[in-house]
Amino acid sequence: MNLTELIQDGFVTFQVELTERWKKIAQTDLSSPNYVSNQIRLVDVPAKRLFAAKNKPEILELVFEFGQNDFQQKNIRSVSVGDVIRFFNGERWAIDNSGWVKVEETN
Numbered sequence: 001m002n003l004t005e006l007i008q009d010g011f012v013t014f015q016v017e018l019t020e021r022w023k024k025i026a027q028t029d030l031s032s033p034n035y036v037s038n039q040i041r042l043v044d045v046p047a048k049r050l051f052a053a054k055n056k057p058e059i060l061e062l063v064f065e066f067g068q069n070d071f072q073q074k075n076i077r078s079v080s081v082g083d084v085i086r087f088f089n090g091e092r093w094a095i096d097n098s099g100w101v102k103v104e105e106t107n
Contacts, residue, residue, distance in 0.1 A: 003050070006088065011044035014063045017084040017092075018077060041076050041083075043067040060085060060093055060100050 006012045018039045045062045053059045066072050067079030079085075084103055085093045092103040 003088070007047045010047050012047055012050050014043045014045060015086040016041045016043055016063065016067055016079050017086065018079070019082050019084060039076060041067060041074065041079060043079065044072060056093075057100060060095075064095060 003012060018041055043063050043066050045059075045066050049062055050059065053062060063085050064079055067083075069078045079095065081095050081097055083095050085095070087093065092105070094101045094103050
């Protein structure tokens with residue numbers, strides 16, 4: 001999927017799974033009892049900022065930044081450690097205490 005196809009009104013919307021804090025974030029998978037997705041927050045990232053990002057960590061930082069109620073007020077809590085950003089290619093990236101952890105889906 002081409003990201004330019006996803007632009008609506010100058011924004012690209014990401015889904016973020018708002019979760020309970022994980023006890024061991026790096027060891028958690030989607031079937032773990034520590035992983036509980038309570039709600040989905042839609043985070044609108046300005047397309048100009050998104051396309052200026054040079055790599056995936058910069059995109060993740062933008063989703064985190066615009067997932068804060070200080071920048072994008074929503075009637076839902078801000079994005080935080082333990083939440084999972086859904087990429088359009090199906091990847092999921094968890095917000096860790098100091099960076100990002102790719103969440104591998106297990107069947």
